[in-house]
Amino acid sequence: MRVRFAIEGGLAHFPGLAEPVEIELSSLPEAEAGALRALLERSSAPPAETAGQAGGLGRGADRRCYRIEVDRAAGPPLELRLEEPIPDPELGRLVRTLEALARRLRRTRAGGG
Amino acid sequence: MPCPHRCSIFCILPPHILSHIARAGRAKQRQAALQTLAIDQTFRALRAARLVGPEGVRAALAAAPGVKRRTISSAGHQEVLPGEPVRREGEPASGDPAVDEAYDGLGHTWDLFNEVFGRDSIDDEGMALHATVHYGQAYDNAFWNGQQMVFGDGDGELFNRFTIAVDIIAHELGHGVTEDEGGLVYLFQPGALNEHLSDVWGALVKQKVLGQTAQEADWLIGAGLFTDAVRGRALRSMKAPGTAYDDPLLGKDPQPDHMKRYVRTYQDNGGVHINSGIPNRAFYLAATSLGGYAWEKAGRIWYETLRDPRLRANTGFRRFASLTIDRAGFLYGANSVEQKAVREAWRQVGIGIGPGAAAPEA
Numbered sequence: 001m002r003v004r005f006a007i008e009g010g011l012a013h014f015p016g017l018a019e020p021v022e023i024e025l026s027s028l029p030e031a032e033a034g035a036l037r038a039l040l041e042r043s044s045a046p047p048a049e050t051a052g053q054a055g056g057l058g059r060g061a062d063r064r065c066y067r068i069e070v071d072r073a074a075g076p077p078l079e080l081r082l083e084e085p086i087p088d089p090e091l092g093r094l095v096r097t098l099e100a101l102a103r104r105l106r107r108t109r110a111g112g113g
Numbered sequence: 114m115p116c117p118h119r120c121s122i123f124c125i126l127p128p129h130i131l132s133h134i135a136r137a138g139r140a141k142q143r144q145a146a147l148q149t150l151a152i153d154q155t156f157r158a159l160r161a162a163r164l165v166g167p168e169g170v171r172a173a174l175a176a177a178p179g180v181k182r183r184t185i186s187s188a189g190h191q192e193v194l195p196g197e198p199v200r201r202e203g204e205p206a207s208g209d210p211a212v213d214e215a216y217d218g219l220g221h222t223w224d225l226f227n228e229v230f231g232r233d234s235i236d237d238e239g240m241a242l243h244a245t246v247h248y249g250q251a252y253d254n255a256f257w258n259g260q261q262m263v264f265g266d267g268d269g270e271l272f273n274r275f276t277i278a279v280d281i282i283a284h285e286l287g288h289g290v291t292e293d294e295g296g297l298v299y300l301f302q303p304g305a306l307n308e309h310l311s312d313v314w315g316a317l318v319k320q321k322v323l324g325q326t327a328q329e330a331d332w333l334i335g336a337g338l339f340t341d342a343v344r345g346r347a348l349r350s351m352k353a354p355g356t357a358y359d360d361p362l363l364g365k366d367p368q369p370d371h372m373k374r375y376v377r378t379y380q381d382n383g384g385v386h387i388n389s390g391i392p393n394r395a396f397y398l399a400a401t402s403l404g405g406y407a408w409e410k411a412g413r414i415w416y417e418t419l420r421d422p423r424l425r426a427n428t429g430f431r432r433f434a435s436l437t438i439d440r441a442g443f444l445y446g447a448n449s450v451e452q453k454a455v456r457e458a459w460r461q462v463g464i465g466i467g468p469g470a471a472a473p474e475a
Binding site: 008009010011013014015016017018019046059060061062063064083085088092096103106107110111 | 192194249250253254255256257258259260263268270275281282287292296299307308311326335348349359360362363364365367380381382384385386387
């Protein structure tokens with residue numbers, strides 16, 4: 001299972017954060033991969049109203065938008081576009097988990113260890 | 114200070130006389146005339162929106178001086194809104210830097226809009242100001258959700274707490290003002306103008322707090338927000354868009370400083386935080402050309418442009434530029450130094466609008 005994760009928008013546009021990070025679950029420690037897999041399975045069919053509000057025409061500004069694409073072994077790819085605040089706790093946990101993983105991977109790639 | 118009496122004589126004066134007083138009068142006369150012009154603008158906006166009625170008239174007359182009504186809540190590191198109130202208007206400092214910075218920042222922003230522009234809070238009708246701090250865990254953002262401001266603590270690796278910079282607090286509150294004045298849609302050029310206006314209010318509040326003239330100011334937005342680990346000075350530079358940061362993790366500041374470098378993208382709601390660099394630099398050029406405190410002339414021109422009923426939700430850069438030039442002429446006279454400075458500022462960022470160009474119709 002492979003996940004692509006990107007953060008757009010927020011108070012500023014950071015090209016380094018908007019660039020999708022690819023997370024291959026098989027490359028993660030067993031426990032971490034299992035936890036992420038469980039979160040992804042619970043998020044596979046989010047109700048429409050949990051997917052945040054549409055950007056642009058709604059009220060508010062500077063909200064971040066999260067793009068999550070999942071290539072699964074079976075079934076069609078999962079694509080989520082979530083704009084904060086994310087009212088669904090499971091989706092919120094998924095985003096924060098991916099954000100932390102992405103931060104770690106970016107730091108490693110940038111040579112920060 | 115706002116005029117304590119509504120100066121009823123101005124109610125029967127035509128706008129061109131008020132404009133003359135605003136240009137040539139003594140300081141107190143100028144302040145009163147500008148406030149009256151602001152109210153006159155409100156009436157015209159209400160007429161344009163076909164909203165004139167007893168309530169609309171009352172709302173306009175109720176503007177400034179007003180009183181602050183701030184409430185700062187804590188989300189307790191969860192992603193909940195509004196959270197638990199921790200400091201209300203008039204209560205002493207809490208000792209929590211995020212709470213007290215948000216409280217003070219909202220106060221400074223309210224003061225700028227009230228003392229300089231005669232506006233009574235976000236909606237010009239005394240709206241209470243709500244902010245939530247300690248939102249989420251290691252949360253790297255601040256936003257306006259359409260009703261209140263929300264501030265994260267930052268992850269401590271890249272970002273410090275988002276209340277650390279007063280211009281960020283003013284930026285978020287400024288989104289509320291823009292939304293209240295008809296709302297530039299948060300997409301493409303209108304969205305970039307929405308972002309630009311918030312940066313303008315952010316810069317003006319910061320400069321007013323520091324007592325800086327346009328020449329003395331650094332024109333950085335969000336200085337102090339990055340940790341020492343980031344190669345960058347701030348989120349944006351209004352003086353030199355595209356130079357605020359260049360970091361291995363965050364990437365390079367993508368803001369253009371001229372229409373020749375305008376970025377066509379579907380990311381970031383069509384580049385709202387990217388292409389705002391172009392009008393940001395135009396404002397910087399106008400303010401430094403005019404000299405003195407940026408909120409006195411450039412800020413006034415931009416504020417009156419925001420309130421102009423001809424500013425539509427889908428207004429792009431060219432129409433906005435044309436309106437600022439028109440407002441400069443209205444406030445300071447056709448072909449005045451001020452109008453020429455604004456026109457030249459837009460020309461320098463690649464938006465040339467000739468002296469003979471007609472102002473946009475309502």
